[in-house]
Amino acid sequence: MNSNAPILLMLALGVAIVGRFPADAEPPSPTRDSLPSSSRAILLAEAQPHRATFLGNPQTRFAPPLERPSDLRARFRDEKLKPDIAVILAEWGWKGNLEDLHYAALTAEITEVQLPYGTRMPFMSSRKDGKPICLRDVIWEGKHPAPAYVFTFSSNGRKYRCVTPKACSNFFIEDLGPELSRLELVKTMPAETSVCDPFEMQLIVRNTGRVILNRIQITDALPAGLLTADQRSATNFDVGTLRPGASREFRFHAHATAAGRYENRAQVTSAEGVGAEATASTSVRAPIxxxxxxxxxxxxxxxxxxxxxxxxxxxxxxxxxxxxxxxxxxxxxxxxxxxxxxxxxxxxxxxxxxxxxxxxxxxxxxxxxxxxxxxxxxxxxxxxxxxxxxxxxxxxxxGVPGILIEVVDLEDPVEVGNNVVYDIRVLNQGSLPGTNLRLVCTIPASQEFVSATGATSARADGRPVN
Incomplete structure (x- = not known):
């Protein structure tokens, strides 16, 4: 048989393939110019796609056939198959995360599709001598459309579709392009509160995109005048990893040191560079x-x-x-x-x-x-x-001065022509000293002033004595 002629091979696809060189031929050397012309022809054939015409060969299929979606989930859940899946994807050079693939296989919606004639697959898992191999660039050229199960998933910022023909479980993964990455942050606090009362703040971060985001951090720097319960002016939360659609909620208490209106802005970031901001405000009232x-x-x-x-x-x-x-x-x-x-x-x-x-x-x-x-x-x-x-x-x-005057004649009655002494006492019975006091005595017409003694001198001015 001419070793350079195209032949039909039953390879790991469990398919009939129009091949590139005989089954017993070794792959050509990378140094093309050093080979004879016939080998160079084989190298040129290497770039041509595999043409699959049949699915389901027990010797080359990756795993048993599939009858229902639960069978597909079982294949990806099978601990014996997981290392072979890893080998296939490593040969293909896939940059995704195996955990994302296995998680999606167990949880994502699985639908059934028909692979029409001419469907071109970037690669397909298969087996050769029982070992997993990766066949690159495969075209379906069977007589009828090939039924297959499909689910989509995201990994490392890209969206993928995993397609598995039911007849042979020979899966392949299509890269659908960059995945939408998005975080949403919601912050709430009371619209109105008192400076006397602590109040609760709430932060909710949600992965609204279709990509798993990692090392997510929330930073909430409080405006001047607001403090946390432990007297800090900022607080941080380690969110960790969020799958698409997942969310986490955080709460903490704060108080205001003075009345006024406060606006608070919080930020969330992820290791992938995706971030978001949220603001909330409150009016703080106070008694004065x-x-x-x-x-x-x-x-x-x-x-x-x-x-x-x-x-x-x-x-x-x-x-x-x-x-x-x-x-x-x-x-x-x-x-x-x-x-x-x-x-x-x-x-x-x-x-x-x-x-x-x-x-x-x-x-x-x-x-x-x-x-x-x-x-x-x-x-x-x-x-x-x-x-x-x-x-x-x-x-x-x-205080009030209270002046009391007492007058006592020391001899009574008095003969005409004799002297009589009057004892006059002035007493302040009040609570305030009396000032500028003046004592005036008026002598009756039947008597005449003779003399006076006391704390101050006295002077007669007619009948009055001062």
């Missing part, structure tokens, strides 16, 4: 306390002073509990306290619940001091949420 103190400018000693405190919430959020404290000045005596006030030796305290925005509440206390002087009041208020505020007012406690 304002405290006023009013007291009379002056009271006289012995008369009580009534001081009143007014607490207002000028913010835009309710204060759940406000405490107002009025420290007592040294020596002050509490005469009366308005409703809700609790008196201790050092202060009067009121507690107010749920002080709404714009609301106000008045508290009063009546005090007295045993001595003249300044009555200084420095009340303060604080909330569970609202910061501490202070106010101040005061009263001057004034």
């Amino acid at each position: 306390l304002a405290l006023e103190c009013e007291a009379p400018g002056q009271v006289y000693l012995g008369r009580p002073a009534r001081a009143c405190l007014t607490l207002r919430n000028t913010g835009d959020a309710a204060e759940s509990k406000a405490t107002v404290t009025l420290p007592l000045p040294a020596g002050a005596v509490v005469v009366d306290v308005s409703e809700g006030g609790v008196t201790s030796p050092t202060a009067i305290t009121w507690e107010l619940a749920n002080l709404a925005p714009g609301a106000n509440h008045q508290m009063c206390a009546t005090l007295s001091l045993p001595q003249p002087g300044a009555l200084s009041l420095v009340p303060e208020a604080k909330g569970l949420c609202a910061p501490r505020v202070q106010s101040a007012c005061g009263t001057r406690v004034a």
Whole structure:
């Protein structure tokens, strides 16, 4: 037989193939010019495709025939076949991930198709002497369309179609081109919250493409004024790997240090360079306390002073509990306290619940001091949420001079012509010194001034004696 003539070979396809050289011939040497002309003809034939005309030869088929989709899943699940599949794909130079192929074979939708005459396959798995081989560039030239099972999958950024003829399980893989890679990130937080309350943030990352994405990371840098529960200004999440359609959810708590509107932007990235961003915003409200103190400018000693405190919430959020404290000045005596006030030796305290925005509440206390002087009041208020505020007012406690004059004649009755002594005493019974005092005595017409002694000199000016 002429070794250079085309012949029919029953190879691993389990097919009849128009071949390139006899079954017992060795592949030609890569150095074409060093070979005789007949060998060069064989090398030229190497580039021609295999022409398959029959499927199902038990000696060359890759695995038993398939009757239903579950049979195909069983072939890819078979631990004995997995190494042979790896050999075939390595010979072909496939750049995909075997795990992606096996996972898709077990989970993807499998459909049945008919391979028409002339279908060209980039390669096809087969066997020779029981060993797996990869036949390249195969054309189906059978008399009838060949039924086959098909499923699609993605791996390393590309989309593939795995086709397996039912008669022989001789699979091949078609490269359908770059796969769409896409990540979606959704961030949510309350539209409105209070500076008093921590709130929850939620992040959901979803692989909306058709490619497995790896080493996915979420970075969430909080805007100034927002902190996590452990007082950090940013948080990161290691998502790992996401298959197409898969998603993961992350939650964490944050709080605001001041009222205002905050916009937060988070980012997600993957090892493949695919990323996305998401933003969410919240309006943070806060109670703001304002405290006023009013007291009379002056009271006289012995008369009580009534001081009143007014607490207002000028913010835009309710204060759940406000405490107002009025420290007592040294020596002050509490005469009366308005409703809700609790008196201790050092202060009067009121507690107010749920002080709404714009609301106000008045508290009063009546005090007295045993001595003249300044009555200084420095009340303060604080909330569970609202910061501490202070106010101040005061009263001057004034003393009053109380002058008492006593006049006693040391001898009574008095004979005409004799002297009589009058003892005059001036006593300040009040709480304030009397100043610029002047004592004036008027002598009756039946008497005449003789002399006077005392703390100051006296002078007679007619009947009056000063």
